[in-house]
Amino acid sequence: MNSKDVGLPRLIDRLAIALALQAMAATSLSRAGRNDRAVSSEDVILPLLRDLYGWPSLRNGNVDDPQTSGYDLIADGSKIAVQVTVQHEEVAKVRKSLDAFMKSRPDDSYRALYVCFLKPERVDRRALQNVIAPEGIDFSQDVHVIERHNIVARAGKVGVSRLSELVEELEKGVGIRQRYEYSVDAIAFSNDLVLTLLRGFQPEYGGGLDQKAWSSAGDLLHTYNRASWVARLRGAGRRASDAFASEAAVAIEAVRQFCTAGSDEPDLQHNAIKAWKALDIAQSNLRDYAPGSES
Structure with a gap:
């Protein structure tokens, strides 16, 4: 691999572009009635969230329980859960996820639900200010909403070598064709x-x-x-x-x-x-x- 492709600025560019491509593909296919790309977003984003947000125990909760409701990923060590979505109805999606998480979380010690929006548009966080979380659940639009630019901003949280591994894994998951000559x-x-x-x-x-x-x-x-x-x-x-x-x-x-x-x-x-x-x-x-x- 060209050394220019693994410097921090270049890795950040590759990360941003791969996330954008996943967001666009998942959103466009969902509008056409195909949800396979949207569902794959859970596994595509999992390694990044695990490393960049410091949730080492983060896993896909749907693997153990396909009937999981209100969240897709869960970290038993950190007692948090993540809902991954490409939906545009932000307020409705957050409210529905919070209510479902309240009922389906493993126990009361799981208090925080993060909602990760993998879609082309920015989230209207002002509209989310009116969302009231159920009692016992921690949620604020400033802390618990994750967008693509939030993930990119955390790229420096890991070393260049580990970031390179994460980016390559993301590119393969997204389906970028050329691994060694980025395209x-x-x-x-x-x-x-x-x-x-x-x-x-x-x-x-x-x-x-x-x-x-x-x-x-x-x-x-x-x-x-x-x-x-x-x-x-x-x-x-x-x-x-x-x-x-x-x-x-x-x-x-x-x-x-x-x-x-x-x-x-x-x-x-x-x-x-x-x-x-x-x-x-x-x-x-x-x-x-x-x-x-x-x-």
Whole structure:
């Protein structure tokens, strides 16, 4: 393995990208009715939480008891449990998990429930301030909610050698194809960005507009631009990638303006749709270039 791939900054980049890919894949497949990737998130994230949060006894509680409710992972030594989810209904999911954990925890000494959200969007922690935990359960949105950026921020809690092992294990679990020459499936990233942004001006399944779609798409674009294979693209592949990133920035801004102004602004909605269509075309052009291709 190239020594540049195992320095702390590089490992942190690899960690962030692999977590983002898992979040996007699990969320997208769940919307399509496939929950296998979401279920696998429990095992994918377990080694990281065990080492980075100092829960050495953390294990998958569903292995011993498939009927476990309210949590997926449990640490008998630390007396804590973790619910891993890709759901967007944050308040409802936390309330349901807390109530179920209260009833299904091994005994009263297990007081703390952490909820780990592995999804592209940031959690609205202000909305979670109104969640009241059952008596005897410790929960606060500041302490007991874990997001991808929280995990990445703890990367320095372990040595570089151990972090390298954790990142490699994560990459294999996520399904990144090349273990020794790090690569990212740009098509998956770009496709998820396009679909995420669409929710900002087109109601999904009869629901309302996603007011955070443009922000989530911005996070995806930032991750896409940091992918190591992008820097290696040459010729037509690089031009297609640059065009996609440029159209994405324009479309994200157009959807942001529409969401900020409200749905009663037809001109802004027209601009958002037009920009999104241009982005969709750019993403189609990008599909011709596999990660790491040169021309």
